[in-house]
Every structure is written in structure tokens, then in C-alpha cells.
Amino acid sequence: MYNKTHALMRRGREFLGTEHAVLCGAMSWVSERNLVAAISNAGGFGVIACGAMTPELLDAEITATKALTAKPFGVNLITMHPLLFDLIAVCAKHGVSHVVLAGGIPPKGSVEAIKDFGAKVLVFAPTLALAKRLLRTGADALVIEGHEAGGHIGPVATSVLAQEFLPELADEFVVFVAGGIGHGDMIGAYLEMGASGVQLGTAFACASESIAHPLFKQAFFRANARDAVASVQVDPRLPVIPVRALKNKGTEEFTAKQREVAAMLDAGTVDMEQAQLEIERFWAGALRRAVIDGDVENGSLMAGQSVGMVNSEEPVATIMQRLMEQSEAALAR
Numbered sequence: 001m002y003n004k005t006h007a008l009m010r011r012g013r014e015f016l017g018t019e020h021a022v023l024c025g026a027m028s029w030v031s032e033r034n035l036v037a038a039i040s041n042a043g044g045f046g047v048i049a050c051g052a053m054t055p056e057l058l059d060a061e062i063t064a065t066k067a068l069t070a071k072p073f074g075v076n077l078i079t080m081h082p083l084l085f086d087l088i089a090v091c092a093k094h095g096v097s098h099v100v101l102a103g104g105i106p107p108k109g110s111v112e113a114i115k116d117f118g119a120k121v122l123v124f125a126p127t128l129a130l131a132k133r134l135l136r137t138g139a140d141a142l143v144i145e146g147h148e149a150g151g152h153i154g155p156v157a158t159s160v161l162a163q164e165f166l167p168e169l170a171d172e173f174v175v176f177v178a179g180g181i182g183h184g185d186m187i188g189a190y191l192e193m194g195a196s197g198v199q200l201g202t203a204f205a206c207a208s209e210s211i212a213h214p215l216f217k218q219a220f221f222r223a224n225a226r227d228a229v230a231s232v233q234v235d236p237r238l239p240v241i242p243v244r245a246l247k248n249k250g251t252e253e254f255t256a257k258q259r260e261v262a263a264m265l266d267a268g269t270v271d272m273e274q275a276q277l278e279i280e281r282f283w284a285g286a287l288r289r290a291v292i293d294g295d296v297e298n299g300s301l302m303a304g305q306s307v308g309m310v311n312s313e314e315p316v317a318t319i320m321q322r323l324m325e326q327s328e329a330a331l332a333r
């Protein structure tokens with residue numbers, strides 16, 4: 001049915017064990033049992049966002065997801081989580097097939113600990129040199145994610161990353177492209193460049209199965225691409241990772257939060273690592289306020305530039321089918 005798309009996705013589909021090599025990137029608070037199972041049941045690859053969960057909560061979330069789908073799904077762990085190795089142990093206990101390590105360079109021993117129980121490891125890398133090193137030292141697949149994406153972002157556009165990374169890596173390794181994909185034309189294009197598959201977040205965040213608050217979803221449906229803006233760093237000493245979200249009062253609060261944390265740095269009450277953790281805690285709290293409580297004024301409406309193409313609530317299967325049909329039509333052209 002999707003012959004050309006599936007042929008180009010072959011390595012990605014084999015790697016993930018799915019019908020389509022389409023991952024729904026982990027989204028904190030959004031990517032829980034319901035959305036993850038719906039993605040996997042629709043032939044894609046759902047990923048649980050562990051975020052700041054405790055090992056006990058992750059344990060329960062994996063159990064609940066397994067009850068909703070018999071298809072493969074993954075778990076996304078944030079490398080700076082203080083209990084990273086305990087979370088890996090929870091994944092091992094459940095025989096999780098794929099672990100995505102996000103938020104920084106995987107700490108020593110983490111890739112090995114995941115491979116030890118037989119799971120595959122997916123990593124992100126900001127530079128080609130680091131990507132090569134990670135792939136040659138044990139990581140099984142790479143996700144390249146561009147500036148257009150929702151949530152924490154890097155400085156370089158997906159189109160540029162694709163040109164830089166795919167010609168060098170795609171023959172030898174499984175590479176997924178993420179950031180700014182809202183139409184299947186783009187999926188076909190990245191597959192032709194050598195990608196084994198794609199990862200989307202924004203396009204699936206407001207699916208019918210997503211537990212995101214109705215007001216969060218409405219904000220997505222109303223927004224245009226230009227409303228999804230990257231946060232600004234106010235203090236040169238405090239290197240905050242930019243976050244792309246819909247502009248609201250919460251965006252301004254982040255500026256105030258940075259000033260507060262910079263003052264704590266000045267006073268010596270926190271060191272740089274604690275300062276960055278403080279910033280990450282701010283985001284986790286702000287995202288929860290918007291996604292769960294529906295506070296779309298003060299919470300964080302993390303969204304990518306593809307938000308302009310998200311106009312109504314649809315079941316995951318409908319979104320997936322449209323993306324695959326569009327990709328197939330593009331490749332046929």
C-alpha cells in the first residue's frame with residue numbers, strides 16, 4: 001500500500017519492529033500510556049516520556065502501556081535524571097526493547113547498561129563528530145533534531161542537519177530525522193536523502209488519544225508557525241537550552257526565572273549544575289500546568305513550527321494514514 005515509502009523505511013522498520021518507521025517523539029506529560037499505545041497500535045513507534053518520573057512511576061507507566069498495546073514501544077530517559085541507572089533497571093525488569101537517551105551526552109556506562117539487557121539504544125547528537133563517536137561506541141541509532149522542533153532545541157535547522165549528517169552516516173547507520181515535519185512530503189524527502197525513518201511530536205500532541213487538556217489542544221489548533229518561538233537566553237553566564245513553545249505569559253515568566261537563577265549564582269547559593277537543574281524544573285512544572293491543568297496563560301505550550309499544520313483533533317490512526325499517503329504520493333511524483 002505504501003510500497004515506495006516502506007521500501008525506503010526498510011531499515012527503520014526492521015530496527016523498530018513496526019509497520020511504519022515513524023516515531024512519536026517523547027513529550028513530557030503528553031507521551032503517557034494512552035498516546036504511546038495509540039501510536040504503536042497505529043503501526044508507528046510510541047515512546048514513553050519518563051521526564052522527571054521516579055522509578056516507581058516509570059514502572060507503573062510501562063505496565064499500563066503494555067496493557068494497552070502488544071506492539072513495540074520505547075522509553076525516553078533524560079540523561080541528567082539523578083536516578084538514571086535506577087530507571088534503566090526498571091526498563092530492564094520489563095524487557096523494554098528500545099531506550100532513547102535524551103537531554104545530553106549519555107553518561108559513562110549508561111549505553112552499556114541498556115545494551116546489557118538486550119535493548120537497543122537511540123541517541124541524539126548535536127555535532128557530526130559526536131554522532132560518529134556515539135554510533136561507533138555502542139549506540140544503535142541516531143535521531144537528528146533541528147531547530148524547528150517543539151520542546152528543547154538545538155541551533156541548527158533540520159534541513160541543514162539532514163544535509164550534513166545523512167550523506168556521512170546513512171549508509172552505515174540507522175538515522176531518524178526530527179523537527180518541523182508536518183506533512184508527508186517532507187517524510188518522503190528525508191527518506192530519499194537516506195533517513196531510515198522520521199520522528200514527529202507536534203503533529204501527534206493533540207490527537208484524540210492524547211490526554212492533553214482541551215485548552216492546550218485549542219491553543220495548538222489556533223496557532224500559526226510563527227507563534228512557536230524559541231526562548232531567549234538573558235544572562236550570558238547561564239547557558240540555558242532554548243525551548244520552543246507558543247508565545248504566552250509563561251514565555252515572559254521564563255525570562256524572570258532566568259534572572260532569579262542568575263542572582264542565585266551571583267550569591268553563590270547554587271553552582272552551575274544546580275542552576276541548570278533549577279531551569280529544567282521550571283520547564284517540567286510549566287509544561288505540566290499547560291498540558292494537565294489547562295493553564296494556557298502561564299504554563300508552557302511547547303510546540304514546534306509545524307503547529308500551523310495542526311488544525312483539529314483527529315485519531316492517531318488518521319494522522320498516521322495521511323502522513324503515509326502524502327509521503328507515498330510525493331515519492332510517486
Ligand SMILES: Cc1cc2nc3c(=O)[nH]c(=O)nc-3n(C[C@H](O)[C@H](O)[C@H](O)COP(=O)(O)O)c2cc1C
Pocket residue numbers: 024025026027028030049051076102103145148149150151152178179180181199200201202203205301302303304305306
Ligand atoms: C510538548 C512537547 C514536549 C516534549 N518533551 C520532550 C521530552 O520530554 N523529551 C524529549 O526528548 N523530547 C521532547 N520533545 C521533543 C519531541 O520528542 C520531538 O522530538 C519533537 O517534537 C519533534 O519535532 P516536531 O515537534 O517539530 O515534530 C517534546 C516536544 C513537545 C512538542
